[in-house]
Amino acid sequence: MKIAVDAMGGDHAPREVVRGAIGAAREDGLSLILVGQEDRVREELRAADASGTDIEVVHASEVVEMCDVPGIALRKKRDSSIRVGLSLVAEGKAASFLSAGNSGAVMAGGLLILKKIRGVDRPAIAATIPPPHGPVVLIDAGANVDCKPAHLLQFGHMGETYARKILGISRPRVGVLSIGEEDSKGTDLTRDTGDLFRRTGLRFVGNVEGRDFFAGKADVFVCDGFVGNVALKTMEGMAQALGQFLKEEIAKSPMAKLGALLAEGAIRGVKKRLDYEEYGGAPLLGVRGGIVICHGSSGERAIKNGIRAAGSLARFEVDEEIARSISTRGHLAGAAEP
Numbered sequence: 001m002k003i004a005v006d007a008m009g010g011d012h013a014p015r016e017v018v019r020g021a022i023g024a025a026r027e028d029g030l031s032l033i034l035v036g037q038e039d040r041v042r043e044e045l046r047a048a049d050a051s052g053t054d055i056e057v058v059h060a061s062e063v064v065e066m067c068d069v070p071g072i073a074l075r076k077k078r079d080s081s082i083r084v085g086l087s088l089v090a091e092g093k094a095a096s097f098l099s100a101g102n103s104g105a106v107m108a109g110g111l112l113i114l115k116k117i118r119g120v121d122r123p124a125i126a127a128t129i130p131p132p133h134g135p136v137v138l139i140d141a142g143a144n145v146d147c148k149p150a151h152l153l154q155f156g157h158m159g160e161t162y163a164r165k166i167l168g169i170s171r172p173r174v175g176v177l178s179i180g181e182e183d184s185k186g187t188d189l190t191r192d193t194g195d196l197f198r199r200t201g202l203r204f205v206g207n208v209e210g211r212d213f214f215a216g217k218a219d220v221f222v223c224d225g226f227v228g229n230v231a232l233k234t235m236e237g238m239a240q241a242l243g244q245f246l247k248e249e250i251a252k253s254p255m256a257k258l259g260a261l262l263a264e265g266a267i268r269g270v271k272k273r274l275d276y277e278e279y280g281g282a283p284l285l286g287v288r289g290g291i292v293i294c295h296g297s298s299g300e301r302a303i304k305n306g307i308r309a310a311g312s313l314a315r316f317e318v319d320e321e322i323a324r325s326i327s328t329r330g331h332l333a334g335a336a337e338p
Contacts, residue, residue: 007036009101020303070104095314096290119326123286175208175218201329280306
């Protein structure tokens, strides 16, 4: 099982990508294919000492920039690291693909090159959120901003499968993100989606609210990509603000500084739990093979953990499990589009 990695994607490519790849190959024994401009990639491999790792390099002469229009870039830059990497998965030469590059191009390439799995109309991004009681899944985190109830039902199957196979939750609870717990609350979309979920074999717990991410009421939170992305970015911003508030309060007095010194280990532990680099990236579920999309500013640790996540998608055959779930537990899940 090989994992293809976009060596040219991200703000700190190829250096941080290559170093993260070396870490994943060395610590986890993973076999990797670094896709990108060969001279630059090999230079970074030599500088970081990749001896003893199973890493090969596949040349791709072009790079999809963050400012490029996804569809146009894929058509015009046919030898880009994103397109070549995804093609390796489509050809069976790699089991999954990771990129910290242009996320729109990665999503468009997944649809164009890898194709959707059976029973799925629209792939979705699954973000892992770390509340105190254990990680939960938010899906969709930004891939689809205009959805129908059947799309959200498909997202529920994808998120439930991911929570079960990757997060190890035996019977994930699935909820629809809304503005109130009552079935009558929300929009036509959320109300109609709830009706569909009640007719499946999923463990559906009804509507859930934004505060329930941290209350342990569900393991999978389902919504359209607009709502999901706003919720996710709000949580990220709040985590950063709380960190800044804490720094400001500690700086106000010597006693606070002493307390912070005594609690240094606990503070470091909280920071680690809230750090997106611990999860590496978010999978794009619903396409054949596995795709992990990393933050554009990802450093070595985020890339390393993202590669591990890409390996898990392939090892547990998440794409096939999603297809089985939709086929056996949700006969209406594929009814959104002809």
